[in-house]
Amino acid sequence: MTTPTASSSSWKYDVFLTFCGVDIRKKFTHHLYITLKQKGIITFRDDEKLERGKYISQELLKAIEGSKYAIIVILENYASSRWFLIELAKIVECMKETKLIVLPIFYHVDPSHVWKQMRALLEAFAKYQKDPKVNPKDVQEWKVALKEVGNISGWYVNDRYHLSFAK
Template sequence: MASSSSSFASNSQYSPRWKYDVFLSFRGEDTCKTFTSHLYQGLKNKGILTFQDDKRLEHGDSISEELLKAIKESQVALVVFSKNYATSRWCLNELVKIMECYKDENEKTVIPVFYDVDPSHVRYQSESYAEAFAKHELQFKDDVEGMQKVKRWRTALCEAADLKGHDIRQGVESENFQLIVNQVSSKLCKTSVSYLRDVVGINIHLEEVKSQLKLEINDVRIVGIWGMGGIGKTTIARAIFDTLSYQFEAACFIEDIKENRCGMHSLQNILLSELLREKDNYVNNKEDGKHMIACRLPFKKVLVVLDDIDHRDHLDYLARNPSWFGDGSRIIATTRD
């Protein structure tokens, strides 16, 4: 068990800056029913709030105010480049706005994804991109303002293609999905705890708990954070959860367990819903819940935080046996008892 008995003070308060975690930019006709839909579902399954305009009509140049606002309010922009991406003036204008925000805001990240297209074709506007731009330039040949717009499109494509991204023409598509989702999740986890930088002494506590978790060992471990009320047990557990959850297949943080008045089975239903990513009331009593956890989770690598437990039943019925969870799983429990 890892114990904590030192208090720490904070001089700052955390207020979320971003409305969305991810803005997903793509050429609808190319990928919306294939790659992009699978990528969106993968992000959603990881608990990543993603803006996807699945009702987009890519005709003309104008982008709605809603889309412009969503781009600005998203921490990460995932841009899926496909062969026909450059034929869409809508996509190109969207990309210009994304790159403007990227340059203006230090914490915004742009990740290019090259789907069935060579990154060099995007960077230098060659092959299918050259064909698309020949048509754009023909359309705007007598329009000075239009040619300036074409120039901005070229610049945005070059800048985006120069960023570190994913060329997914090779390999298994499902594995490529997971690599992208993991990168985004890792990025979000690292920034989500930036509000703790002014919390005095937090790093010492985080490192102590991490050392007890021993993530490099592929077994199942239960680690406790114990101490009197008000010393920051929940803050430490939340920081650990936010920092490490991307390394697990699924994660669940159950807060204020001792305040639960709906029965043990309600906590079991929360645990199962979060880890199986299926919103459902699985069980009506704690014995069935215990059996369900043992049957459904032993092949999943999960991170679970049981916050503020005060009775042995909380462990017995939520995480009694390491065999209930897959190899590499970690359970963290905070308690005053």
């Protein structure tokens, strides 16, 4: 599969849905995923579309490249997973190169905490910077990607039924 260009209309997926957390997988993002499917929107979600036996990271990166939109559900603990930060960096790369449209949802986290990288996000990055197994260049790339996504207008979810526009 080749990376689609901005003028391409042959995307493999309409939406790449990414999130961090078991609890949110069973609740908010599950409902979002089902709603998108019911509307006929072809959505990639890691537990649904991965082919068994494939190297997971490559499969996910290809799914990002083959998507027109990326919905990123950001929680306070988003930076606690290196894998989600790698996904995020790839999403930002595709946003710049292939015009992937990024739609952030700030789930129980203030959008300003994301772009300022406060609280749990700050703690996660400090931990990575102290870890000799983590490349400092990668940490810097992740921080820049998270700040960039944090600056995109999106939606803020602060309780079970309240969704508001952020920024």
